[in-house]
Amino acid sequence: MDKPIAIADLKRYIGEIDVKNGTYVPEIKPSTGKKVAIIGGGPAGISCAYFLSMEGHKVVIYEAQPHPGGMLRYGIPQYRLPKDLLDAEINTLTKMGVEIVCNTKLGEDITLPYLKKNYDAVFIAIGAWASTPLNCPGEELDGVMGGIEFLRKATLSEPIYLGENVVVIGGGNTAMDVARTAVRLGAKSVKVLYRRTKEEMPAEEIEVKEAQEEGVEFTFLVAPIEIVGDGKRAKAIKCQRMMLGEPDKSGRRKPIPIEGEVVTFEADLIISAIGQKVNPECVKELETTKWGTISVNPNNFKTSIEGVFAGGEAVTGPKIAIEAIAQGKNAAYVIDNYLKGEDVSVANPCFIVQDDLTQEDFIKYDKEERQEQYVLPSSERRLSFRPISKALTEEQAIKEASRCLECGCHDYFECKLVNYLQKYNIKTDRIKGEKHKRDINDAHPFILRNADKCILCGLCYRTCEEVMGITALGLKGRGFNSEVVPEFNLPLNQSSCISCGQCVDVCPTGALIDKASVKKQVPVELDETTSICSFCGAGCEVVYQSKGDLVFKALPNKQKSGILCARGRFGTEHINSDLRIKTSYIVYDDIKMKFLLMNLYHFYQRN
Numbered sequence: 001m002d003k004p005i006a007i008a009d010l011k012r013y014i015g016e017i018d019v020k021n022g023t024y025v026p027e028i029k030p031s032t033g034k035k036v037a038i039i040g041g042g043p044a045g046i047s048c049a050y051f052l053s054m055e056g057h058k059v060v061i062y063e064a065q066p067h068p069g070g071m072l073r074y075g076i077p078q079y080r081l082p083k084d085l086l087d088a089e090i091n092t093l094t095k096m097g098v099e100i101v102c103n104t105k106l107g108e109d110i111t112l113p114y115l116k117k118n119y120d121a122v123f124i125a126i127g128a129w130a131s132t133p134l135n136c137p138g139e140e141l142d143g144v145m146g147g148i149e150f151l152r153k154a155t156l157s158e159p160i161y162l163g164e165n166v167v168v169i170g171g172g173n174t175a176m177d178v179a180r181t182a183v184r185l186g187a188k189s190v191k192v193l194y195r196r197t198k199e200e201m202p203a204e205e206i207e208v209k210e211a212q213e214e215g216v217e218f219t220f221l222v223a224p225i226e227i228v229g230d231g232k233r234a235k236a237i238k239c240q241r242m243m244l245g246e247p248d249k250s251g252r253r254k255p256i257p258i259e260g261e262v263v264t265f266e267a268d269l270i271i272s273a274i275g276q277k278v279n280p281e282c283v284k285e286l287e288t289t290k291w292g293t294i295s296v297n298p299n300n301f302k303t304s305i306e307g308v309f310a311g312g313e314a315v316t317g318p319k320i321a322i323e324a325i326a327q328g329k330n331a332a333y334v335i336d337n338y339l340k341g342e343d344v345s346v347a348n349p350c351f352i353v354q355d356d357l358t359q360e361d362f363i364k365y366d367k368e369e370r371q372e373q374y375v376l377p378s379s380e381r382r383l384s385f386r387p388i389s390k391a392l393t394e395e396q397a398i399k400e401a402s403r404c405l406e407c408g409c410h411d412y413f414e415c416k417l418v419n420y421l422q423k424y425n426i427k428t429d430r431i432k433g434e435k436h437k438r439d440i441n442d443a444h445p446f447i448l449r450n451a452d453k454c455i456l457c458g459l460c461y462r463t464c465e466e467v468m469g470i471t472a473l474g475l476k477g478r479g480f481n482s483e484v485v486p487e488f489n490l491p492l493n494q495s496s497c498i499s500c501g502q503c504v505d506v507c508p509t510g511a512l513i514d515k516a517s518v519k520k521q522v523p524v525e526l527d528e529t530t531s532i533c534s535f536c537g538a539g540c541e542v543v544y545q546s547k548g549d550l551v552f553k554a555l556p557n558k559q560k561s562g563i564l565c566a567r568g569r570f571g572t573e574h575i576n577s578d579l580r581i582k583t584s585y586i587v588y589d590d591i592k593m594k595f596l597l598m599n600l601y602h603f604y605q606r607n
Helices: 007-020 043-054 083-096 110-116 149-154 173-184 205-213 321-339 394-402 416-423 459-467 500-508 566-568 592-605
Strands: 035-039 057-060 097-099 119-123 144-146 165-169 188-196 219-220 223-230 234-247 253-266 269-272 308-311 446-451 473-476 483-486 511-514 527-530 541-547 550-556
Touching: 007 083, 007 394, 035 043, 035 110, 043 057, 043 083, 043 321, 083 097, 110 119, 110 308, 119 321, 149 173, 149 416, 165 173, 165 253, 173 188, 173 205, 173 269, 188 223, 188 446, 219 541, 223 253, 234 269, 253 592, 459 473, 459 500, 550 566
Parallel strands: 035 057, 035 119, 057 097, 119 308, 144 269, 165 188, 165 269, 188 219
Antiparallel strands: 223 234, 234 253, 446 511, 473 483, 527 541, 541 550
8 A cells, every 4th residue: 555664774773773882792602512614704604603603602704705794795885885884793793702714715725524524513605606607709808707706896996997888787786786886986888788678677676776867878678699809808799689578487578589680889898797606616525406506405404414504695596685694594593403413494484474455454544655765866976985875864763663554463473373383384375265354343442352363262252251250252153254252242342341351361363462552563572571560559470571671561470360450461551651750869849749740640540
């Protein structure tokens, strides 16, 4: 119904706050005495090192480049990812005790047999650093290079001969990075050649738009067939004109040559950005796939050598950075258990997808404009490598976060049904049938009901009647139309419900959940703290469930009475309130004292 949430911008806002405060260092478990070598200091290697170090293992990263970061440093230009921010994040590893050894390349400076002998486990995350060749005559000439090689040289400030005309082959984000970097290095003319149309380009739309604003020219439906030179250096590139045919396996229409139609572009530097691959010489001891990537068991990252694991682009081929980071985290989980003598697999997370939503389902929501980062004008962007955008302000970040429609189930971390789906790898889309879409009156002040999540287990109404002695809930109808409803089909707040919350506690699926005393109720894994309810002098034990400085729920201590009154069970609003007195102080002014007491009076009246 609206533009997606600017989740990357929100993460940037939070991340820059963390860096400004010195970066968060997690708690480290006691040393296990185990040592793990990680080959590659890119996204996958850094992520794996972080989580293994947390578990108390000694981790050493071997990095082939002068500095760690991998493609984050050498493949993403400074204007998109400032290196001081990257360094601040990587320095967190050093604080955690991770050792980083640079200028050390697998297969040359260090070998797998050495690593096997000196470490309890090895994780290979060398990335995909070799550019895919154009496979056309003349690409061996000077003045032809790969996109990753070009970006690495630019990052290291190594000399690059641009001339006046730079031609970039490709349509992905790497091609956009290359073209925009060439503009900043001073090329007078930068052209991007792509064999399909603009609509089929895999690059992000914003990357293409900003490249055009900065002066990059695009020519579509052309494919290189020959690089023309003077015997030593490239001077031009000859291309075949193309037309689009039927869609291929990727879903994009296949480019087909138009016979006899050829066009030539002058070029002082030709950069191929059509793909990347793994350098096979680095991993010749390991089995590889037909695509040249390292062959692993997809469930546990194990390679053909015992104790050696692999992940990231060395396994998947070129992907976005966050996928490599996720692989590093999952590999750390497998390696940690391997070091403990356990063989585990990483299951794909189970998500229930609702695909029957229409505009009518969102009619009660107001449309809100997406908050956009401030981006420098193109005339300023193209002059230097300084960051082209600024993070959201606090006001913008809060406003953007509030646009979330909270479509995730708030009971996700406690739902028994989801746990069973994941445990037994149940395919939820294997059998489909009719579904109810009920509009429930949720006027109850403390409890939300969603009958469409109910599995008719009966725990709620049995607990209400047999444990509490109240009949606020009951079962209506038969078969597919069976439904748990309040007595006489009244709204729950008009029934005999005493707001004890026992029905919420026993519900296994989130059909009944608390209305949390927070501004945004979202699914979150909560921490627990045992305390005493402060509403009266009865001294009931309560378990507060919180995240950070926000309390989401108050539950009865099941080891004791197991029951709380409505205030004890749901009266947490005052804990999260900005009006709550957090420190003791003396008020000398009678007027200020009256104002303070009035605020407290009105606050407790509302509760």
